[in-house]
Amino acid sequence: MKLAKRLFDFYLDASIHVAFAVLALMEVTAILLNITIDGHLKFFVFFGTLTAYNFVKYGVEADKYILVANRYHKNIQFVSLIALVIASYSAFYLNINEWYLMLGLLFLTGLYAVPFLPRTKNLRNLAGLKIFIVALVWAGITVVLPSFEKTTVIPWDVAIETIQRILLVLVLLVPFEIRDLKYDDATLKTLPQRFGVHKTLVFGGFSAIILYGLTFLKEDLTPLDAIAKGILFLILGHIMLYTKKEESKYYASFWVEAIPIFWWISILLVEIGI
Structure with missing residues:
Protein backbone atom coordinates (compact mmCIF):
# COMPACT_ATOMS: atom_id res chain seq x y z
CA MET A 1 0.00 0.00 0.00
CA LYS A 2 2.82 2.41 0.86
CA LEU A 3 4.53 1.65 -2.45
CA ALA A 4 1.29 2.30 -4.35
CA LYS A 5 0.87 5.63 -2.54
CA ARG A 6 4.46 6.64 -3.31
CA LEU A 7 3.99 5.80 -6.98
CA PHE A 8 0.69 7.71 -7.08
CA ASP A 9 2.27 10.76 -5.44
CA PHE A 10 5.14 10.61 -7.91
CA TYR A 11 2.63 10.38 -10.77
CA LEU A 12 1.13 13.67 -9.57
CA ASP A 13 4.34 15.42 -8.51
CA ALA A 14 6.14 14.61 -11.77
CA SER A 15 3.27 16.24 -13.74
CA ILE A 16 2.35 13.03 -15.56
CA HIS A 17 -1.29 13.50 -14.57
CA VAL A 18 -1.47 17.07 -15.89
CA ALA A 19 0.23 15.96 -19.13
CA PHE A 20 -2.53 13.37 -19.64
CA ALA A 21 -5.11 16.10 -18.96
CA VAL A 22 -3.64 18.34 -21.66
CA LEU A 23 -3.48 15.45 -24.12
CA ALA A 24 -7.11 14.60 -23.31
CA LEU A 25 -8.21 18.14 -24.15
CA MET A 26 -6.33 17.94 -27.44
CA GLU A 27 -8.16 14.69 -28.23
CA VAL A 28 -11.47 16.40 -27.38
CA THR A 29 -10.62 19.13 -29.88
CA ALA A 30 -9.96 16.52 -32.56
CA VAL A 68 19.11 18.25 -6.58
CA ALA A 69 19.94 16.88 -3.15
CA ASN A 70 17.29 14.22 -2.50
CA ARG A 71 16.42 11.05 -4.40
CA TYR A 72 12.77 11.99 -4.93
CA HIS A 73 13.54 15.19 -6.86
CA LYS A 74 16.34 13.42 -8.72
CA ASN A 75 13.75 10.94 -10.00
CA ILE A 76 11.50 13.80 -11.10
CA GLN A 77 14.48 15.43 -12.78
CA PHE A 78 15.31 12.16 -14.58
CA VAL A 79 11.73 11.76 -15.85
CA SER A 80 11.77 15.41 -16.99
CA LEU A 81 15.01 14.92 -18.93
CA ILE A 82 13.66 11.80 -20.66
CA ALA A 83 10.47 13.68 -21.51
CA LEU A 84 12.53 16.59 -22.88
CA VAL A 85 14.45 14.25 -25.18
CA ILE A 86 11.24 12.68 -26.53
CA ALA A 87 9.59 16.10 -26.97
CA SER A 88 12.68 17.41 -28.78
CA TYR A 89 12.69 14.42 -31.13
CA SER A 90 8.99 14.86 -31.90
CA ALA A 91 9.49 18.59 -32.48
CA PHE A 92 11.57 17.86 -35.58
CA TYR A 93 8.41 16.56 -37.27
CA LEU A 94 6.44 19.76 -36.71
CA ASN A 95 6.14 22.20 -39.59
CA ILE A 96 7.62 25.66 -39.40
CA ASN A 97 4.36 27.44 -38.58
CA GLU A 98 3.65 25.00 -35.76
CA TRP A 99 7.14 25.77 -34.51
CA TYR A 100 6.42 29.51 -34.47
CA LEU A 101 3.18 28.99 -32.56
CA MET A 102 4.80 26.64 -30.04
CA LEU A 103 7.74 28.98 -29.52
CA GLY A 104 5.30 31.77 -28.69
CA LEU A 105 3.50 29.57 -26.16
CA LEU A 106 6.81 28.35 -24.70
CA PHE A 107 8.00 31.94 -24.41
CA LEU A 108 4.84 32.82 -22.50
CA THR A 109 5.35 29.77 -20.28
CA GLY A 110 8.93 30.86 -19.64
CA LEU A 111 7.84 34.35 -18.64
CA TYR A 112 5.33 32.75 -16.29
CA ALA A 113 8.18 31.15 -14.33
CA VAL A 114 11.25 33.32 -14.90
CA PRO A 115 11.60 37.09 -14.30
CA PHE A 116 11.80 38.78 -17.69
CA LEU A 117 13.60 41.92 -16.53
CA PRO A 118 16.19 42.47 -13.77
CA ARG A 119 14.58 43.05 -10.38
CA THR A 120 11.11 42.37 -11.72
CA LYS A 121 8.58 39.67 -10.93
CA ASN A 122 7.66 36.87 -13.28
CA LEU A 123 4.19 36.83 -14.81
CA ARG A 124 3.16 34.23 -12.27
CA ASN A 125 3.58 36.79 -9.50
CA LEU A 126 1.97 39.76 -11.21
CA ALA A 127 -1.32 40.56 -9.52
CA GLY A 128 -4.27 38.68 -11.00
CA LEU A 129 -2.49 37.48 -14.14
CA LYS A 130 -1.57 33.93 -13.15
CA ILE A 131 -4.76 32.06 -14.03
CA PHE A 132 -5.27 33.97 -17.28
CA ILE A 133 -1.75 33.13 -18.48
CA VAL A 134 -2.32 29.44 -17.73
CA ALA A 135 -5.73 29.47 -19.45
CA LEU A 136 -4.32 31.17 -22.55
CA VAL A 137 -1.44 28.69 -22.86
CA TRP A 138 -3.71 25.66 -22.37
CA ALA A 139 -6.18 26.95 -24.99
CA GLY A 140 -3.36 27.63 -27.43
CA ILE A 141 -1.92 24.15 -27.03
CA THR A 142 -5.16 22.16 -26.98
CA VAL A 143 -7.25 24.07 -29.56
CA VAL A 144 -5.24 26.48 -31.71
CA LEU A 145 -2.22 24.22 -32.25
CA PRO A 146 -4.06 21.05 -33.38
CA SER A 147 -6.49 23.00 -35.58
CA PHE A 148 -3.76 25.20 -37.04
CA GLU A 149 -3.69 25.15 -40.88
CA LYS A 150 -6.50 22.56 -41.04
CA THR A 151 -8.53 23.50 -44.12
CA THR A 152 -11.62 21.57 -42.98
CA VAL A 153 -12.26 23.63 -39.84
CA ILE A 154 -14.46 26.71 -39.66
CA PRO A 155 -12.43 29.61 -38.20
CA TRP A 156 -15.45 30.91 -36.27
CA ASP A 157 -15.95 27.52 -34.61
CA VAL A 158 -12.24 27.34 -33.73
CA ALA A 159 -12.53 30.79 -32.13
CA ILE A 160 -15.57 29.70 -30.10
CA GLU A 161 -13.80 26.50 -29.02
CA THR A 162 -10.73 28.51 -27.99
CA ILE A 163 -12.79 30.89 -25.84
CA GLN A 164 -14.60 27.93 -24.29
CA ARG A 165 -11.28 26.24 -23.51
CA ILE A 166 -10.01 29.41 -21.81
CA LEU A 167 -13.18 29.50 -19.70
CA LEU A 168 -12.84 25.80 -18.89
CA VAL A 169 -9.30 26.23 -17.58
CA LEU A 170 -10.32 29.31 -15.58
CA VAL A 171 -13.09 27.29 -13.89
CA LEU A 172 -10.77 24.34 -13.24
CA LEU A 173 -8.25 26.68 -11.63
CA VAL A 174 -10.79 27.97 -9.08
CA PRO A 175 -10.35 25.00 -6.68
CA PHE A 176 -6.57 25.45 -6.89
CA GLU A 177 -6.85 29.16 -6.14
CA ILE A 178 -9.04 28.39 -3.13
CA ARG A 179 -6.74 25.58 -1.97
CA ASP A 180 -3.68 27.85 -2.13
CA LEU A 181 -5.40 30.75 -0.38
CA LYS A 182 -3.62 30.08 2.91
CA TYR A 183 -0.22 29.78 1.19
CA ASP A 184 -0.27 32.52 -1.47
CA ASP A 185 1.44 35.81 -0.83
CA ALA A 186 -1.07 38.65 -0.43
CA THR A 187 0.61 40.57 -3.27
CA LEU A 188 -0.56 37.95 -5.78
CA LYS A 189 -4.12 39.29 -5.48
CA THR A 190 -5.70 36.01 -6.59
CA LEU A 191 -9.46 35.85 -7.08
CA PRO A 192 -10.15 34.42 -3.59
CA GLN A 193 -7.88 37.04 -2.04
CA ARG A 194 -9.68 39.86 -3.82
CA PHE A 195 -13.28 38.68 -3.71
CA GLY A 196 -13.45 35.85 -1.20
CA VAL A 197 -14.19 32.17 -1.66
CA HIS A 198 -17.94 32.50 -2.26
CA LYS A 199 -17.68 35.14 -4.98
CA THR A 200 -14.84 33.20 -6.64
CA LEU A 201 -17.08 30.13 -6.83
CA VAL A 202 -19.87 32.31 -8.27
CA PHE A 203 -17.37 33.53 -10.89
CA GLY A 204 -16.58 29.90 -11.73
CA GLY A 205 -20.26 29.01 -12.01
CA PHE A 206 -21.02 32.03 -14.18
CA SER A 207 -18.05 31.16 -16.44
CA ALA A 208 -19.41 27.62 -16.81
CA ILE A 209 -22.78 29.01 -17.91
CA ILE A 210 -21.13 31.25 -20.51
CA LEU A 211 -19.02 28.31 -21.70
CA TYR A 212 -22.11 26.20 -22.32
CA GLY A 213 -24.05 29.05 -23.93
CA LEU A 214 -21.28 29.73 -26.44
CA THR A 215 -21.75 26.22 -27.81
CA PHE A 216 -24.92 27.30 -29.59
CA LEU A 217 -23.11 30.09 -31.45
CA LYS A 218 -21.13 27.61 -33.53
CA GLU A 219 -21.82 27.45 -37.25
CA ASP A 220 -21.45 23.67 -37.44
CA LEU A 221 -23.04 22.54 -34.17
CA THR A 222 -23.32 18.77 -33.90
CA PRO A 223 -25.45 16.79 -31.41
CA LEU A 224 -22.21 15.34 -30.01
CA ASP A 225 -20.83 18.83 -29.33
CA ALA A 226 -24.02 19.93 -27.56
CA ILE A 227 -24.12 16.77 -25.44
CA ALA A 228 -20.39 16.95 -24.67
CA LYS A 229 -20.60 20.56 -23.50
CA GLY A 230 -23.72 19.69 -21.50
CA ILE A 231 -21.81 16.95 -19.68
CA LEU A 232 -18.96 19.36 -19.02
CA PHE A 233 -21.36 22.00 -17.72
CA LEU A 234 -22.83 19.55 -15.21
CA ILE A 235 -19.36 18.49 -14.04
CA LEU A 236 -18.17 22.07 -13.61
CA GLY A 237 -21.40 23.05 -11.85
CA HIS A 238 -20.91 20.20 -9.40
CA ILE A 239 -17.34 21.31 -8.72
CA MET A 240 -18.40 24.91 -8.07
CA LEU A 241 -21.20 23.80 -5.72
CA TYR A 242 -19.11 21.48 -3.60
CA THR A 243 -15.61 23.01 -3.56
CA LYS A 244 -14.70 24.18 -0.06
CA LYS A 245 -11.80 26.09 1.46
CA GLU A 246 -10.55 22.92 3.13
CA GLU A 247 -10.41 19.90 0.84
CA SER A 248 -8.58 16.57 0.83
CA LYS A 249 -4.99 16.41 -0.35
CA TYR A 250 -5.92 14.96 -3.74
CA TYR A 251 -9.12 16.88 -4.45
CA ALA A 252 -7.57 19.50 -6.72
CA SER A 253 -4.31 17.80 -7.71
CA PHE A 254 -6.01 14.59 -8.87
CA TRP A 255 -9.80 14.83 -9.14
CA VAL A 256 -10.07 18.34 -10.60
CA GLU A 257 -7.14 17.81 -12.95
CA ALA A 258 -8.72 14.52 -14.03
CA ILE A 259 -11.86 16.27 -15.33
CA PRO A 260 -10.44 16.70 -18.88
CA ILE A 261 -9.63 12.97 -18.92
CA PHE A 262 -13.09 11.97 -17.67
CA TRP A 263 -14.65 14.38 -20.17
CA TRP A 264 -12.72 12.86 -23.06
CA ILE A 265 -13.76 9.34 -22.03
CA SER A 266 -17.41 10.41 -21.69
CA ILE A 267 -17.32 11.93 -25.19
CA LEU A 268 -15.93 8.69 -26.61
CA LEU A 269 -18.76 6.77 -24.93
CA VAL A 270 -21.39 9.21 -26.23
CA GLU A 271 -19.85 9.01 -29.72
CA ILE A 272 -20.22 5.23 -29.65
CA GLY A 273 -23.86 5.61 -28.58
CA ILE A 274 -24.65 8.12 -31.31
Whole structure:
Protein backbone atom coordinates (compact mmCIF):
# COMPACT_ATOMS: atom_id res chain seq x y z
CA MET A 1 0.00 0.00 0.00
CA LYS A 2 2.82 2.41 0.86
CA LEU A 3 4.53 1.65 -2.45
CA ALA A 4 1.29 2.30 -4.35
CA LYS A 5 0.87 5.63 -2.54
CA ARG A 6 4.46 6.64 -3.31
CA LEU A 7 3.99 5.80 -6.98
CA PHE A 8 0.69 7.71 -7.08
CA ASP A 9 2.27 10.76 -5.44
CA PHE A 10 5.14 10.61 -7.91
CA TYR A 11 2.63 10.38 -10.77
CA LEU A 12 1.13 13.67 -9.57
CA ASP A 13 4.34 15.42 -8.51
CA ALA A 14 6.14 14.61 -11.77
CA SER A 15 3.27 16.24 -13.74
CA ILE A 16 2.35 13.03 -15.56
CA HIS A 17 -1.29 13.50 -14.57
CA VAL A 18 -1.47 17.07 -15.89
CA ALA A 19 0.23 15.96 -19.13
CA PHE A 20 -2.53 13.37 -19.64
CA ALA A 21 -5.11 16.10 -18.96
CA VAL A 22 -3.64 18.34 -21.66
CA LEU A 23 -3.48 15.45 -24.12
CA ALA A 24 -7.11 14.60 -23.31
CA LEU A 25 -8.21 18.14 -24.15
CA MET A 26 -6.33 17.94 -27.44
CA GLU A 27 -8.16 14.69 -28.23
CA VAL A 28 -11.47 16.40 -27.38
CA THR A 29 -10.62 19.13 -29.88
CA ALA A 30 -9.96 16.52 -32.56
CA ILE A 31 -13.36 14.93 -31.95
CA LEU A 32 -15.42 18.13 -31.72
CA LEU A 33 -13.76 19.83 -34.70
CA ASN A 34 -13.55 16.56 -36.67
CA ILE A 35 -9.83 16.81 -37.38
CA THR A 36 -6.91 14.38 -37.30
CA ILE A 37 -3.91 15.16 -35.10
CA ASP A 38 -0.46 13.92 -36.08
CA GLY A 39 1.06 11.41 -33.64
CA HIS A 40 4.29 13.41 -33.37
CA LEU A 41 2.34 16.47 -32.26
CA LYS A 42 0.60 14.40 -29.57
CA PHE A 43 3.94 13.11 -28.30
CA PHE A 44 5.39 16.60 -28.38
CA VAL A 45 2.49 18.07 -26.42
CA PHE A 46 2.37 15.28 -23.82
CA PHE A 47 6.09 15.15 -23.06
CA GLY A 48 6.56 18.89 -23.58
CA THR A 49 3.81 19.58 -21.03
CA LEU A 50 5.46 17.25 -18.53
CA THR A 51 8.81 18.98 -18.96
CA ALA A 52 7.38 22.50 -18.89
CA TYR A 53 5.23 21.93 -15.80
CA ASN A 54 8.12 20.44 -13.86
CA PHE A 55 10.25 23.42 -14.84
CA VAL A 56 7.56 25.83 -13.64
CA LYS A 57 7.13 23.91 -10.37
CA TYR A 58 10.77 23.18 -9.59
CA GLY A 59 13.02 24.95 -12.09
CA VAL A 60 12.81 28.43 -10.59
CA GLU A 61 14.84 27.22 -7.61
CA ALA A 62 18.08 25.62 -8.78
CA ASP A 63 18.54 23.62 -5.60
CA LYS A 64 15.21 21.90 -6.32
CA TYR A 65 15.73 21.21 -10.00
CA ILE A 66 19.38 21.41 -11.04
CA LEU A 67 21.41 20.97 -7.86
CA VAL A 68 19.11 18.25 -6.58
CA ALA A 69 19.94 16.88 -3.15
CA ASN A 70 17.29 14.22 -2.50
CA ARG A 71 16.42 11.05 -4.40
CA TYR A 72 12.77 11.99 -4.93
CA HIS A 73 13.54 15.19 -6.86
CA LYS A 74 16.34 13.42 -8.72
CA ASN A 75 13.75 10.94 -10.00
CA ILE A 76 11.50 13.80 -11.10
CA GLN A 77 14.48 15.43 -12.78
CA PHE A 78 15.31 12.16 -14.58
CA VAL A 79 11.73 11.76 -15.85
CA SER A 80 11.77 15.41 -16.99
CA LEU A 81 15.01 14.92 -18.93
CA ILE A 82 13.66 11.80 -20.66
CA ALA A 83 10.47 13.68 -21.51
CA LEU A 84 12.53 16.59 -22.88
CA VAL A 85 14.45 14.25 -25.18
CA ILE A 86 11.24 12.68 -26.53
CA ALA A 87 9.59 16.10 -26.97
CA SER A 88 12.68 17.41 -28.78
CA TYR A 89 12.69 14.42 -31.13
CA SER A 90 8.99 14.86 -31.90
CA ALA A 91 9.49 18.59 -32.48
CA PHE A 92 11.57 17.86 -35.58
CA TYR A 93 8.41 16.56 -37.27
CA LEU A 94 6.44 19.76 -36.71
CA ASN A 95 6.14 22.20 -39.59
CA ILE A 96 7.62 25.66 -39.40
CA ASN A 97 4.36 27.44 -38.58
CA GLU A 98 3.65 25.00 -35.76
CA TRP A 99 7.14 25.77 -34.51
CA TYR A 100 6.42 29.51 -34.47
CA LEU A 101 3.18 28.99 -32.56
CA MET A 102 4.80 26.64 -30.04
CA LEU A 103 7.74 28.98 -29.52
CA GLY A 104 5.30 31.77 -28.69
CA LEU A 105 3.50 29.57 -26.16
CA LEU A 106 6.81 28.35 -24.70
CA PHE A 107 8.00 31.94 -24.41
CA LEU A 108 4.84 32.82 -22.50
CA THR A 109 5.35 29.77 -20.28
CA GLY A 110 8.93 30.86 -19.64
CA LEU A 111 7.84 34.35 -18.64
CA TYR A 112 5.33 32.75 -16.29
CA ALA A 113 8.18 31.15 -14.33
CA VAL A 114 11.25 33.32 -14.90
CA PRO A 115 11.60 37.09 -14.30
CA PHE A 116 11.80 38.78 -17.69
CA LEU A 117 13.60 41.92 -16.53
CA PRO A 118 16.19 42.47 -13.77
CA ARG A 119 14.58 43.05 -10.38
CA THR A 120 11.11 42.37 -11.72
CA LYS A 121 8.58 39.67 -10.93
CA ASN A 122 7.66 36.87 -13.28
CA LEU A 123 4.19 36.83 -14.81
CA ARG A 124 3.16 34.23 -12.27
CA ASN A 125 3.58 36.79 -9.50
CA LEU A 126 1.97 39.76 -11.21
CA ALA A 127 -1.32 40.56 -9.52
CA GLY A 128 -4.27 38.68 -11.00
CA LEU A 129 -2.49 37.48 -14.14
CA LYS A 130 -1.57 33.93 -13.15
CA ILE A 131 -4.76 32.06 -14.03
CA PHE A 132 -5.27 33.97 -17.28
CA ILE A 133 -1.75 33.13 -18.48
CA VAL A 134 -2.32 29.44 -17.73
CA ALA A 135 -5.73 29.47 -19.45
CA LEU A 136 -4.32 31.17 -22.55
CA VAL A 137 -1.44 28.69 -22.86
CA TRP A 138 -3.71 25.66 -22.37
CA ALA A 139 -6.18 26.95 -24.99
CA GLY A 140 -3.36 27.63 -27.43
CA ILE A 141 -1.92 24.15 -27.03
CA THR A 142 -5.16 22.16 -26.98
CA VAL A 143 -7.25 24.07 -29.56
CA VAL A 144 -5.24 26.48 -31.71
CA LEU A 145 -2.22 24.22 -32.25
CA PRO A 146 -4.06 21.05 -33.38
CA SER A 147 -6.49 23.00 -35.58
CA PHE A 148 -3.76 25.20 -37.04
CA GLU A 149 -3.69 25.15 -40.88
CA LYS A 150 -6.50 22.56 -41.04
CA THR A 151 -8.53 23.50 -44.12
CA THR A 152 -11.62 21.57 -42.98
CA VAL A 153 -12.26 23.63 -39.84
CA ILE A 154 -14.46 26.71 -39.66
CA PRO A 155 -12.43 29.61 -38.20
CA TRP A 156 -15.45 30.91 -36.27
CA ASP A 157 -15.95 27.52 -34.61
CA VAL A 158 -12.24 27.34 -33.73
CA ALA A 159 -12.53 30.79 -32.13
CA ILE A 160 -15.57 29.70 -30.10
CA GLU A 161 -13.80 26.50 -29.02
CA THR A 162 -10.73 28.51 -27.99
CA ILE A 163 -12.79 30.89 -25.84
CA GLN A 164 -14.60 27.93 -24.29
CA ARG A 165 -11.28 26.24 -23.51
CA ILE A 166 -10.01 29.41 -21.81
CA LEU A 167 -13.18 29.50 -19.70
CA LEU A 168 -12.84 25.80 -18.89
CA VAL A 169 -9.30 26.23 -17.58
CA LEU A 170 -10.32 29.31 -15.58
CA VAL A 171 -13.09 27.29 -13.89
CA LEU A 172 -10.77 24.34 -13.24
CA LEU A 173 -8.25 26.68 -11.63
CA VAL A 174 -10.79 27.97 -9.08
CA PRO A 175 -10.35 25.00 -6.68
CA PHE A 176 -6.57 25.45 -6.89
CA GLU A 177 -6.85 29.16 -6.14
CA ILE A 178 -9.04 28.39 -3.13
CA ARG A 179 -6.74 25.58 -1.97
CA ASP A 180 -3.68 27.85 -2.13
CA LEU A 181 -5.40 30.75 -0.38
CA LYS A 182 -3.62 30.08 2.91
CA TYR A 183 -0.22 29.78 1.19
CA ASP A 184 -0.27 32.52 -1.47
CA ASP A 185 1.44 35.81 -0.83
CA ALA A 186 -1.07 38.65 -0.43
CA THR A 187 0.61 40.57 -3.27
CA LEU A 188 -0.56 37.95 -5.78
CA LYS A 189 -4.12 39.29 -5.48
CA THR A 190 -5.70 36.01 -6.59
CA LEU A 191 -9.46 35.85 -7.08
CA PRO A 192 -10.15 34.42 -3.59
CA GLN A 193 -7.88 37.04 -2.04
CA ARG A 194 -9.68 39.86 -3.82
CA PHE A 195 -13.28 38.68 -3.71
CA GLY A 196 -13.45 35.85 -1.20
CA VAL A 197 -14.19 32.17 -1.66
CA HIS A 198 -17.94 32.50 -2.26
CA LYS A 199 -17.68 35.14 -4.98
CA THR A 200 -14.84 33.20 -6.64
CA LEU A 201 -17.08 30.13 -6.83
CA VAL A 202 -19.87 32.31 -8.27
CA PHE A 203 -17.37 33.53 -10.89
CA GLY A 204 -16.58 29.90 -11.73
CA GLY A 205 -20.26 29.01 -12.01
CA PHE A 206 -21.02 32.03 -14.18
CA SER A 207 -18.05 31.16 -16.44
CA ALA A 208 -19.41 27.62 -16.81
CA ILE A 209 -22.78 29.01 -17.91
CA ILE A 210 -21.13 31.25 -20.51
CA LEU A 211 -19.02 28.31 -21.70
CA TYR A 212 -22.11 26.20 -22.32
CA GLY A 213 -24.05 29.05 -23.93
CA LEU A 214 -21.28 29.73 -26.44
CA THR A 215 -21.75 26.22 -27.81
CA PHE A 216 -24.92 27.30 -29.59
CA LEU A 217 -23.11 30.09 -31.45
CA LYS A 218 -21.13 27.61 -33.53
CA GLU A 219 -21.82 27.45 -37.25
CA ASP A 220 -21.45 23.67 -37.44
CA LEU A 221 -23.04 22.54 -34.17
CA THR A 222 -23.32 18.77 -33.90
CA PRO A 223 -25.45 16.79 -31.41
CA LEU A 224 -22.21 15.34 -30.01
CA ASP A 225 -20.83 18.83 -29.33
CA ALA A 226 -24.02 19.93 -27.56
CA ILE A 227 -24.12 16.77 -25.44
CA ALA A 228 -20.39 16.95 -24.67
CA LYS A 229 -20.60 20.56 -23.50
CA GLY A 230 -23.72 19.69 -21.50
CA ILE A 231 -21.81 16.95 -19.68
CA LEU A 232 -18.96 19.36 -19.02
CA PHE A 233 -21.36 22.00 -17.72
CA LEU A 234 -22.83 19.55 -15.21
CA ILE A 235 -19.36 18.49 -14.04
CA LEU A 236 -18.17 22.07 -13.61
CA GLY A 237 -21.40 23.05 -11.85
CA HIS A 238 -20.91 20.20 -9.40
CA ILE A 239 -17.34 21.31 -8.72
CA MET A 240 -18.40 24.91 -8.07
CA LEU A 241 -21.20 23.80 -5.72
CA TYR A 242 -19.11 21.48 -3.60
CA THR A 243 -15.61 23.01 -3.56
CA LYS A 244 -14.70 24.18 -0.06
CA LYS A 245 -11.80 26.09 1.46
CA GLU A 246 -10.55 22.92 3.13
CA GLU A 247 -10.41 19.90 0.84
CA SER A 248 -8.58 16.57 0.83
CA LYS A 249 -4.99 16.41 -0.35
CA TYR A 250 -5.92 14.96 -3.74
CA TYR A 251 -9.12 16.88 -4.45
CA ALA A 252 -7.57 19.50 -6.72
CA SER A 253 -4.31 17.80 -7.71
CA PHE A 254 -6.01 14.59 -8.87
CA TRP A 255 -9.80 14.83 -9.14
CA VAL A 256 -10.07 18.34 -10.60
CA GLU A 257 -7.14 17.81 -12.95
CA ALA A 258 -8.72 14.52 -14.03
CA ILE A 259 -11.86 16.27 -15.33
CA PRO A 260 -10.44 16.70 -18.88
CA ILE A 261 -9.63 12.97 -18.92
CA PHE A 262 -13.09 11.97 -17.67
CA TRP A 263 -14.65 14.38 -20.17
CA TRP A 264 -12.72 12.86 -23.06
CA ILE A 265 -13.76 9.34 -22.03
CA SER A 266 -17.41 10.41 -21.69
CA ILE A 267 -17.32 11.93 -25.19
CA LEU A 268 -15.93 8.69 -26.61
CA LEU A 269 -18.76 6.77 -24.93
CA VAL A 270 -21.39 9.21 -26.23
CA GLU A 271 -19.85 9.01 -29.72
CA ILE A 272 -20.22 5.23 -29.65
CA GLY A 273 -23.86 5.61 -28.58
CA ILE A 274 -24.65 8.12 -31.31
